[in-house]
Amino acid sequence: MTTGTSPPVFPFLAGNGEMHTLTQQYNWAATPIGGPEGWPQSLRTMLSVILNARFPMFLWWGPELIQFYNDAYRPSLGINGKHPTALGQRAEICWPENWPMIKPLIDQVMAGGEATWNEDQLVPIYRNGRVENVYWTYSYSPVWSDTGEVVGVLVICQETTRQVLAAQQEKERFQLAIETAQLGLWELDPATNLLHWDSRCQELFGVDSNPTPYEQAIAAIHPDDRDQVRESVAWSMNPKSGGHYDLTYRVSRPHQNQPRWVRFTGQSYFNEADEVLRFAGLGQDVTADRQAQQQVEASEAYLQRIFRSAAVGIAIFRGPAFVIDVANPGVCVIWGRTEADILGKPLFEALPEAAGQGFEEILATVMRTNQPFTGRELPAIINRNGQFTTVYFDFVYEPLPDADGTVNQILVTASDATERRKARQQIEANEAHLRLLFEQAPIAIAILRGPDMVYELTNKKYLQLVNRLPPGDLIGKPLLVGLPELRGQGIAELLQEVLQTGKSFTATERSVTILKSEQLETNYFNFVYEPLRDTTQEAAANGTATGVFMTGTDVTEQVLARQQIEANEAHLQRIFRHAAVTLAILR
Secondary structure (H helix, E strand, O other): OEOOOOOOOOHHHOOOOHHHHHHHHEOHHHOOOOOHHHOOHHHHHHHHHHHHOOOOEEEEEOOOOEEEEOOOOHHHHOOOOOOOOOOOOEHHHHOOOOHHHHHHHHHHHHOOOOOEEEEEEEOOEEEOOEEEOOEEEEEEEEEEOOOOOEEEEEEEEEEOHHHHHHHHHHHHHHHHHHHHHOOEEEEEEOOOOEEEEOHHHHHHHOOOOOOEEHHHHHHOEOOOOHHHHHHHHHHHOOHHHOOEEEEEEEEOOOOOOOOEEEEEEEEEEEOOOOOEEEEEEEEEEOHHHHHHOOOOOOOOOOOOOOOOOOOEEEEEEEOOOOEEEEEOHHHHHHHOOOHHHHOOOEHHHHOHHHOOOOHHHHHHHHHHHOOOEEEEEEEEEEEEOOEEEEEEEEEEEEEEEOOOOOEEEEEEEEEEOHHHHHHHHHHHHHHHHHHHHHHOOOOEEEEEEOOOOEEEEEOHHHHHHOOOOOHHHOOOOEHHHHOHHHOOOOHHHHHHHHHHHOOOEEEEEEEEEEEEOOEEEEEEEEEEEEEEEOOOHHHHHHOOEEEEEEEEEEOHHHHHHHHHHHHHHHHHHHHHHHOOOOOOOOO
């Protein structure tokens, strides 16, 4: 709601942003908090910080929870949604779709409780003409009045929908690969000697406990293979071995006469002291492979998890000495100080160890140029509890200009990114390991995308199976361009059926003619085609398949051997039937 005349411009609302203008023009006199001329200093200071910040911020003020927000928060409201009506509106009226979720958090903070922190939280909101599932990382912090009472809630947030959906997609692709190839996951904890494994691995060993003591698992192994397994595991956990583990052996299952053959592969990971940190990998039932000299289908895909475990800190520095005027509990935790230790002191007096690490120059440049500075995972040596520790920070130095444009204050938003950095490095190591397992998988694997069945990914086993090397011969090409000899054999039609129906297809001993050594050669294959689906909301709703995940093994030798045996038996039968003399077998 706005008036027909231009309201006076208050210095703490001055600025050129959209929300500066809308906040200045709003008819605040018609709201419970009244006009800006009567606003307390605490509200004025907080609005000056919020409106000039480039990090998404939102404020609820007073018992009616009247709303303010800045330009950085504006995109989160979408098109044809709550903007600009959310400005000046009561929270309960603005957020009916998620009020039962957020009201208890607001009440907690308004009652003087601790600030809240939520990471990658699903909070549906109405925007773009509909209610959308939106993920957020956000905190609710109390805003104190000049008399020491909680009079508002400051929301610092960032939408993480895209990152969350990407992580879900990677997880689903990995789970699809594991389920399709019928693999199990296991990890041996070197510290406790306990095996942590999934239900498939437990079933292979005939146990129903997780975790399982290592010696209990060894007891399930065939007596003739136990010593070999122990020696192989011990050698793989020796840094001189390179950490690689790959062993096929028998498991003696209760109430079964014949043992089950299993193949367990994995990798040990060592620290700088050559101590084992992790020993993990895959397990699979290879009984049929062992008996018929075939390879059981296996696959690995991509897994990427995003770890975000940083708490947001806020501070305001003033003047050329960067006196700390404002510091919330979050920044105190990051710096390893109490408010009494730092408030009212110059930054490099309160944190003397920070001097000489480049921060003076960055802050001076921000104040001189009126340009913000964003740092991501920058290292700093901090004295925490008497110990100097290297910490990695994500932070933004945002200039806060006065009404005349002079910069005398800098807003700092910071979070400790140390654990996320460590997590990312671990994820990268895990991804490298998974890619290695995928490439070394004992079966052929390929991914084709779109109606033209374009090759997106192949492993070495697949390239050997179709006699195409190097990998560039297939990647990016449609199926019938890369393998033109498949035309007319029904393979392309089967793939199209899987893509269109979304139903998997399994073939056993299927004959396929492949070009080898410039000659067409008929081979026999076992293979599985699984549909790949997009994880976006629209695609998930209609079940659309976007590609096909292929796994296969060459069983030509086994098929030809069986056919030869059957031919020999038929030939002998003919000899017996047409023999001129009586033939008999005596025992």
